[in-house]
Amino acid sequence: MISKLNYRNNSNIIYWTIISIVVLVGIYIRIKGLGKWPLALDEYYIIKSSENILQYGLPQFPSGGYYVRGILMQYLIAPLLALGVKAELAGRIFPLISNIIAIPALYLIAKRVGNNLIATIAVVIFSLSIWEIEFARFARMYAPFQSLFIWYVYFALIDFENKNFQNFKWMLTLSTISVFVYEGSIFLVLLNFVPFVLLRRFNSKYFILSVLVFILSVFFNQFNFPLTI
Numbered sequence: 001m002i003s004k005l006n007y008r009n010n011s012n013i014i015y016w017t018i019i020s021i022v023v024l025v026g027i028y029i030r031i032k033g034l035g036k037w038p039l040a041l042d043e044y045y046i047i048k049s050s051e052n053i054l055q056y057g058l059p060q061f062p063s064g065g066y067y068v069r070g071i072l073m074q075y076l077i078a079p080l081l082a083l084g085v086k087a088e089l090a091g092r093i094f095p096l097i098s099n100i101i102a103i104p105a106l107y108l109i110a111k112r113v114g115n116n117l118i119a120t121i122a123v124v125i126f127s128l129s130i131w132e133i134e135f136a137r138f139a140r141m142y143a144p145f146q147s148l149f150i151w152y153v154y155f156a157l158i159d160f161e162n163k164n165f166q167n168f169k170w171m172l173t174l175s176t177i178s179v180f181v182y183e184g185s186i187f188l189v190l191l192n193f194v195p196f197v198l199l200r201r202f203n204s205k206y207f208i209l210s211v212l213v214f215i216l217s218v219f220f221n222q223f224n225f226p227l228t229i
Contacts, residue, residue: 015120023103026127030096030136035089043139046070047087050077068220070141072180077139091139099136102147103127105154112157145182148174152188156195163199168206171195172213179217189217 039047049059049067059067059074067074073094080090106126111119126132135143152174155167175192178185192210196202 012116015116018120019107019123022124022127026133027100029128029133030099034092034096034137035086037088039088039091039139043088043091046074046077046139046141047081047091050074050081050091051087053078054082069183070144070181072177073141073144088139092137095138095140095143096136098144098147099132102143102150105147105150109150109154109157112154112161141182145178145184148178148181149184149188152178152191156191159195160198163201165195165199165201165203165206168195168203172206172209176213176216179213179220183221185217186221189214 045067046069049061052061052067053059053074059071061067076094077090080093081087103123103126107119107123110122135146152171155170155174159165159167159171171188171192175185175188178188189210192213196207
């Protein structure tokens with residue numbers, strides 16, 4: 001019995017050592033030269049629209065039209081620009097933070113469906129993935145949405161296992177925020193209805209709120225804002 005406990009403790013130490021080293025290396029790679037390189041074309045739209053927010057209060061272009069993609073991110077970037085933060089850094093800092101915030105959720109999901117080894121492997125792949133590193137350094141809304149999605153899956157997984165709505169408030173919150181982050185929010189909005197089917201339980205308050213979030217998402221994503229690129 002004691003030997004099994006020692007083996008488990010030693011394994012946990014090894015896993016957490018690997019995770020700590022890899023995550024720190026991954027963060028370093030993501031941060032290094034973050035604000036150095038010029039903006040890519042897609043990044044320019046976010047930054048220019050954020051600058052327009054400072055000028056007009058809305059993501060409005062002088063020639064007309066509104067750029068609403070990643071609108072929440074635009075409003076987060078605008079104050080940094082107002083403080084004099086370099087545009088390249090101001091635009092990329094939130095995708096970076098979002099990408100890092102996703103790691104704990106990824107670990108918890110992998111551990112829940114697998115074990116410590118699976119969770120460690122998942123974190124290692126995520127931390128050193130060139131794809132993840134690129135999008136963590138890209139001033140667009142993809143990394144923030146990914147983080148919202150992964151945390152949503154974590155809370156949903158707990159409720160599906162426990163067959164209750166204990167974390168549904170977090171699922172609603174994340175899906176609502178995602179509407180103002182990326183058009184992919186429609187998937188989270190639709191997933192809000194899945195628990196009512198799988199759990200075979202009905203919560204009128206949560207169902208009504210899910211419908212309202214769905215209506216918000218459809219309206220926001222279907223409304224014809226001019227100049228949506």
